[in-house]
Amino acid sequence: xxxFLHVAWFLFVAALATAASAPxxxxxxxxxxxxxxxxxxxxxxxxxxxxxDPAASDPLPVLLETARDHHRRLASIAGLPLAPLGQPRSLxxxxxxxxxxxxxxxxxxxxxxxxxxVAQTEAQRLAARVADLRAQIARAADEIAAxxxxxxxxxxxxxxxxxxFLVAQKSGGLLREQIRQAxxxxxxxxxxxxxxxxxxxxxxxxxxxxxxxxxxxxxxxDLRIVPIPxxxxxxxxxxxxxxxxxxxxxxxxxxxxxxxxLELEQTVRTKLNEFAALYYRAYAVFAVRADAGPAAADAQTxxxxxxxxxxxxxxxxxxxxxxxxxxxxRLAAAERARVVEARQLSAHAWIETAIYxxxxxxxxxxxxxxxxxxxxxxxxxxxREWAAAAAQLGSDPAGxxxxxxxxxxxxxxxxxxxxxxxxxLRTELGLTIEFSAIDFPSWLRAYLSxxxx
Amino acid sequence: MKWPQMILVxxxxxAVALAVRSRRAADSAAVTAAAPxxxxxxxxxxxxxxxxxxxxxxxxxGLMRIYLAVVPExxxxxxxxxxxxxPILLVLENDTYQPLAGxxxxxxxxxxxxxxxxxxxxGGRDEEVFQTDLPLPARADWLSAERRNFTVDWPLRTGAPGxxxxxxxxxxxxxxxxxxxxRVL
Numbered sequence: 001x002x003x004f005l006h007v008a009w010f011l012f013v014a015a016l017a018t019a020a021s022a023p024x025x026x027x028x029x030x031x032x033x034x035x036x037x038x039x040x041x042x043x044x045x046x047x048x049x050x051x052x053d054p055a056a057s058d059p060l061p062v063l064l065e066t067a068r069d070h071h072r073r074l075a076s077i078a079g080l081p082l083a084p085l086g087q088p089r090s091l092x093x094x095x096x097x098x099x100x101x102x103x104x105x106x107x108x109x110x111x112x113x114x115x116x117x118v119a120q121t122e123a124q125r126l127a128a129r130v131a132d133l134r135a136q137i138a139r140a141a142d143e144i145a146a147x148x149x150x151x152x153x154x155x156x157x158x159x160x161x162x163x164x165f166l167v168a169q170k171s172g173g174l175l176r177e178q179i180r181q182a183x184x185x186x187x188x189x190x191x192x193x194x195x196x197x198x199x200x201x202x203x204x205x206x207x208x209x210x211x212x213x214x215x216x217x218x219x220x221x222d223l224r225i226v227p228i229p230x231x232x233x234x235x236x237x238x239x240x241x242x243x244x245x246x247x248x249x250x251x252x253x254x255x256x257x258x259x260x261x262l263e264l265e266q267t268v269r270t271k272l273n274e275f276a277a278l279y280y281r282a283y284a285v286f287a288v289r290a291d292a293g294p295a296a297a298d299a300q301t302x303x304x305x306x307x308x309x310x311x312x313x314x315x316x317x318x319x320x321x322x323x324x325x326x327x328x329x330r331l332a333a334a335e336r337a338r339v340v341e342a343r344q345l346s347a348h349a350w351i352e353t354a355i356y357x358x359x360x361x362x363x364x365x366x367x368x369x370x371x372x373x374x375x376x377x378x379x380x381x382x383x384r385e386w387a388a389a390a391a392q393l394g395s396d397p398a399g400x401x402x403x404x405x406x407x408x409x410x411x412x413x414x415x416x417x418x419x420x421x422x423x424x425l426r427t428e429l430g431l432t433i434e435f436s437a438i439d440f441p442s443w444l445r446a447y448l449s450x451x452x453x
Numbered sequence: 454m455k456w457p458q459m460i461l462v463x464x465x466x467x468a469v470a471l472a473v474r475s476r477r478a479a480d481s482a483a484v485t486a487a488a489p490x491x492x493x494x495x496x497x498x499x500x501x502x503x504x505x506x507x508x509x510x511x512x513x514x515g516l517m518r519i520y521l522a523v524v525p526e527x528x529x530x531x532x533x534x535x536x537x538x539x540p541i542l543l544v545l546e547n548d549t550y551q552p553l554a555g556x557x558x559x560x561x562x563x564x565x566x567x568x569x570x571x572x573x574x575x576g577g578r579d580e581e582v583f584q585t586d587l588p589l590p591a592r593a594d595w596l597s598a599e600r601r602n603f604t605v606d607w608p609l610r611t612g613a614p615g616x617x618x619x620x621x622x623x624x625x626x627x628x629x630x631x632x633x634x635x636r637v638l
Binding site: 183187188190191194200201202203204206208209210211212213214215216387390391394395396 | 498499500506508509511518520522523524525527536537538539540542544546547548549550551596597598599600602604609
């Protein structure tokens with residue numbers, strides 16, 4: 001069996017060697033002229049359709065002439081930097097030259113377009129700034145006019161308020177003098193009564209002071225230091241990446257090493273078309289550049305400078321006018337506040353004077369009764385009541401003025417007497433306080449009788 | 454005139470006097486009925502020369518009535534960074550119906566009073582924790598029955614819980630002193 005296998009292997013190898021060396025074996029390939037699968041070489045009937053002259057079949061002259069036409073048109077655009085086409089001697093050299101020209105021209109145009117975009121943005125910014133400045137100038141003029149209208153009004157208000165304050169202060173001074181005189185009459189009477197033992201010392205009629213509440217406070221223990229945020233990353237890397245991408249996009253195409261002549265010709269024709277299209281792109285770029293040239297930018301900048309120089313004095317004047325207006329408003333408000341305060345003080349003094357006069361008259365009557373006849377329990381009690389009112393009025397006038405109407409509510413004849421005193425005091429002193437302008441508390445109104453304002 | 458006539462005249466006079474007296478009593482009753490004493494009449498109460506009550510101490514010094522008022526107790530969080538402003542209220546009152554001059558009362562310098570806060574120690578040793586002087590006001594005279602308030606703010610920040618004594622020494626010739634206690638819990 002092993003011997004049989006050796007014989008079979010020998011016969012198989014011998015058959016293979018014979019088949020490989022036999023001349024009758026034919027290889028079938030596609031013919032480049034007719035395109036049919038034919039034994040190669042074969043006598044192709046369409047072989048005569050193709051010129052056998054290498055000069056007639058070379059597309060280089062035609063393509064070169066086309067390239068020169070396109071180059072001349074592109075070079076006719078003034079200002080566009082364009083390298084010469086040179087004298088390429090082969091299609092491959094023309095392709096390389098066109099590739100270089102396309103790349104450099106595209107880069108130049110892309111740079112110009114970017115510059116134009118920047119210039120356009122700048123022009124828009126300038127235009128917006130011009131519009132903004134014009135609006136600011138108009139607004140400043142309006143504000144200056146408004147301020148100049150209001151300043152005299154506020155100054156007049158302040159002057160009027162000052163006059164009113166002087167009137168109220170004068171009334172207050174008159175009333176203070178009346179209070180002093182009433183006290184100088186009333187307290188000697190009470191001192192006399194105290195000597196007789198008819199009234200107690202003033203402290204007996206007053207509340208014992210209460211402790212003031214303590215004020216808890218917290219130290220700022222929760223004070224925290226706010227960390228400083230990290231600096232914002234610069235955009236340099238991003239810009240570099242964009243630039244790199246752009247250079248890559250405009251770079252030479254790869255994979256040109258294995259082009260055959262037809263593919264190379266097709267590539268050259270495509271690049272020539274792109275070269276022709278570049279003319280229109282360059283023409284558009286330079287046309288826009290001519291329209292938005294430095295003259296337009298200069299005019300815009302000049303207008304902007306003029307507007308800024310116009311705005312500067314207006315802004316300064318507006319600031320000065322607004323400062324003057326704010327000062328006038330503050331002055332008028334302060335004068336009004338002084339008037340309100342002086343009127344309130346005068347109103348309190350008015351009521352206080354009336355109460356002192358009322359107490360003085362009542363105490364005088366009771367003392368007269370006590371000194372002309374034997375002391376009796378009823379007038380003594382009444383005298384102590386007036387002494388208590390006087391002692392409390394001396395230390396807490398606002399509290400007494402607030403409480404007295406409710407205290408006298410059960411004795412309307414006494415409240416009516418106080419009201420009459422209030423009205424008489426106004427007539428006597430010729431008080432010109434505009435009480436309608438005061439925000440009277442209700443208890444203060446209780447002192448004004450129906451006949452009073 | 455004979456004795457019987459004199460006796461008759463005397464009896465008549467006595468009768469007239471009794472009649473007049475009864476008439477006056479009737480008039481007084483009529484006045485009382487016409488002007489009844491109101492029920493809520495505040496006729497005062499006589500204060501003792503000195504008294505203490507929670508949070509308030511009062512002394513009569515000459516013609517002046519002095520009050521010292523402080524909250525009797527303060528609760529604060531131990532160990533925390535908190536504190537309190539404790540107002541020490543000093544009230545000086547002219548307890549007469551006539552004006553008083555400051556110099557007449559004895560205030561000759563520029564000082565009204567000295568306020569001192571002492572922390573009462575465990576062994577009886579007091580530790581001074583706060584001291585200040587109150588200046589005499591620009592108007593040193595007291596009007597009739599005038600009452601004036603003076604407030605000293607004691608910043609209680611580092612004080613430990615315990616008992617504190619607040620002393621006010623008036624700048625008068627005999628240097629009268631008022632004292633009040635405050636407990637910090």
